[in-house]
Amino acid sequence: MLTTGTSAGMSVPGSNARSEPLIQIRDLIYQSAGIFQADNKLQLLEDRCGKRMKALGVPTLRDYYACLTVNPMHQAEMASLLNEITIGETCFFRNRPQLEAIRNIALPKIIEARSKLGQTRLRLWSAGCSTGEEPFTLAMILLEESAGRLKGWSMELLATDLNERSIAHAKAGCYGDHSTRNLDPYSRNKYFSVRGNELQATPELQASVSFSRLNLLDDSLMTFAKDVDLILCCNVLIYFDLASKNRVIRQLYRSLLPHGHLFLGQFESLFGVSEDFQLVHMPSATAYVKSNNGAARADQP
Amino acid sequence: MTVAAAKQILEKLQSARDLPTVPAVLLPLLRYMEQPLEQIDIHQVVNMISRDKSLAGRCLQVANSPLFGSSHEVGTIQGSVVALGLERIQQIAVSCSLIKLAPALSGGVNPAAFWAHSLGCALVSREFAVRIGYSDPAKAYAAGLLHDIGIVAMLWVAPYDFRRCFEEASQSRIPLHEAEQRVLGTSHCECGKIIATNWHLPEELTEVITGHHSPATVRGNPVLTSIVSLSDLLCRVGGLGYGYPEERQTNFAEEPAFAILAAKHPALRPFDLARFTFETESLLEEVRGTVSQIYGTH
Numbered sequence: 302m303l304t305t306g307t308s309a310g311m312s313v314p315g316s317n318a319r320s321e322p323l324i325q326i327r328d329l330i331y332q333s334a335g336i337f338q339a340d341n342k343l344q345l346l347e348d349r350c351g352k353r354m355k356a357l358g359v360p361t362l363r364d365y366y367a368c369l370t371v372n373p374m375h376q377a378e379m380a381s382l383l384n385e386i387t388i389g390e391t392c393f394f395r396n397r398p399q400l401e402a403i404r405n406i407a408l409p410k411i412i413e414a415r416s417k418l419g420q421t422r423l424r425l426w427s428a429g430c431s432t433g434e435e436p437f438t439l440a441m442i443l444l445e446e447s448a449g450r451l452k453g454w455s456m457e458l459l460a461t462d463l464n465e466r467s468i469a470h471a472k473a474g475c476y477g478d479h480s481t482r483n484l485d486p487y488s489r490n491k492y493f494s495v496r497g498n499e500l501q502a503t504p505e506l507q508a509s510v511s512f513s514r515l516n517l518l519d520d521s522l523m524t525f526a527k528d529v530d531l532i533l534c535c536n537v538l539i540y541f542d543l544a545s546k547n548r549v550i551r552q553l554y555r556s557l558l559p560h561g562h563l564f565l566g567q568f569e570s571l572f573g574v575s576e577d578f579q580l581v582h583m584p585s586a587t588a589y590v591k592s593n594n595g596a597a598r599a600d601q602p
Numbered sequence: 603m604t605v606a607a608a609k610q611i612l613e614k615l616q617s618a619r620d621l622p623t624v625p626a627v628l629l630p631l632l633r634y635m636e637q638p639l640e641q642i643d644i645h646q647v648v649n650m651i652s653r654d655k656s657l658a659g660r661c662l663q664v665a666n667s668p669l670f671g672s673s674h675e676v677g678t679i680q681g682s683v684v685a686l687g688l689e690r691i692q693q694i695a696v697s698c699s700l701i702k703l704a705p706a707l708s709g710g711v712n713p714a715a716f717w718a719h720s721l722g723c724a725l726v727s728r729e730f731a732v733r734i735g736y737s738d739p740a741k742a743y744a745a746g747l748l749h750d751i752g753i754v755a756m757l758w759v760a761p762y763d764f765r766r767c768f769e770e771a772s773q774s775r776i777p778l779h780e781a782e783q784r785v786l787g788t789s790h791c792e793c794g795k796i797i798a799t800n801w802h803l804p805e806e807l808t809e810v811i812t813g814h815h816s817p818a819t820v821r822g823n824p825v826l827t828s829i830v831s832l833s834d835l836l837c838r839v840g841g842l843g844y845g846y847p848e849e850r851q852t853n854f855a856e857e858p859a860f861a862i863l864a865a866k867h868p869a870l871r872p873f874d875l876a877r878f879t880f881e882t883e884s885l886l887e888e889v890r891g892t893v894s895q896i897y898g899t900h
Binding site for chain 2: 331337339340341342398401405406407410568570571572573579580581582583584585587588590
């Protein structure tokens with residue numbers, strides 16, 4: 302398998318600002334987790350490694366790279382580093398270009414495909430929904446569209462997570478400043494009410510998402526998600542090893558309708574994991590669709 | 603009506619009276635870039651760039667930017683040749699000379715956006731060329747830089763018509779060349795061909811300028827054109843187009859340019875396009891930063 306050319310990204314000769322161990326750690330994270338830290342995110346990565354190095358009492362990045370590779374606990378340390386990388390990221394309307402792509406490009410395609418089948422229903426799935434910010438964001442987008450393109454449609458929004466406590470939090474629908482930092486005034490007023498220092502999702506918003514606990518590796522449970530138009534699965538696969546990733550991706554593939562779209566985290570990639578899905582580009586966002594939009598491989602076991 | 607409009611624009615361009623004057627250093631620099639490095643008189647290049655004070659100033663800004671990443675600040679063109687090498691300085695100088703071609707683009711296109719797109723496409727083309735093992739990344743750079751020169755030509759002879767195309771493109775959120783075809787029945791590719799021929803640009807560059815939206819029609823060097831075609835697309839989906847998002851889903855694997863490249867460059871078959879896209883996004887952010895710095899200070 303080919304990884305892309307130079308490991309130093311697109312930096313040019315003469316640019317030696319970044320240390321070699323940091324680049325090695327970046328590439329290691331990408332190989333094992335599929336999440337990429339571009340050159341303009343390397344400072345952030347260095348800070349996050351710094352936190353872990355402090356916790357471990359490790360003096361240099363070179364030593365820390367050894368912790369992530371040769372140390373007997375390297376897998377656990379990689380999980381800790383990934384936690385550090387994704388921590389606190391969850392908030393409403395987190396990745397605007399991705400949401401725009403869903404609303405303006407994926408949704409019209411889904412509507413067209415469903416309409417061709419004479420159907421006026423759609424089903425979306427937030428797989429690994431954490432404390433609910435992501436599915437509630439999708440719900441707000443769908444509710445806005447329900448007065449326009451989706452008028453008269455029935456919509457189902459599934460949201461699952463492995464963590465019981467996250468699901469309980471999501472069901473309660475109460476959020477603090479950190480989660481609501483990207484919420485525009487319009488959505489804030491329409492879909493939330495103030496409760497002390499927090500914002501409470503309105504009954505309408507809460508009713509539009511059905512939360513449940515689900516282990517993505519549990520094949521028997523996975524059959525519940527069928528005929529899905531769109532899956533959002535952000536920064537979830539990064540914690541799985543390659544074999545588990547393969548299994549999950551295959552399940553997600555089966556869950557999707559032929560026109561279905563899979564959206565991952567902003568810098569997440571399926572390269573080397575799945576050849577069933579094809580990468581597609583939208584303005585400042587990428588997604589995965591079934592090969593030939595599902596025609597060729599939809600029935601593959 | 604569109605046929606008449608196209609005919610009029612192309613005739614106007616061919617008559618050559620109204621063509622923009624080519625910046626003095628652009629053609630000599632392009633010629634140098636065609637030569638093996640060891641045959642080039644470094645002093646001649648340095649003097650040529652240094653003589654033009656505004657060009658030299660911009661070149662130093664770019665040379666010191668993260669895009670070309672000199673590890674220490676350079677203050678003269680000669681110093682920048684030492685720090686970055688002659689090939690890079692030629693690329694920087696050609697890029698900066700393009701600014702003079704579009705000093706006050708009208709017709710809806712912001713001159714800074716035009717330059718940013720050209721510079722971004724040059725850098726992505728060069729990197730893409732390296733990744734797939736294309737033999738001449740420097741040529742890919744020049745081709746990426748000049749691919750949309752036809753827009754300058756169109757604006758020069760038909761600014762009002764071009765504005766209509768641009769408005770159509772940005773309202774319908776479609777690629778510019780499709781709007782040009784829809785509104786005028788011609789495109790910046792055809793116009794670019796005329797201007798490239800008029801300036802006696804190297805044949806391969808003329809092909810890229812003419813064929814970057816239809817690489818399958820290119821006969822001479824379809825690989826070079828395909829590299830630029832995909833890099834152009836990556837810039838546009840990465841937000842470095844002409845100031846509006848093209849609202850569509852693009853599957854690179856289904857692009858004609860991709861098939862052309864995959865046939866010649868086996869490295870492309872298992873190519874990690876996702877990673878290249880993330881890297882490109884980061885690079886384009888640097889381009890935006892450098893361009894706004896240069897346009898802010900000149």
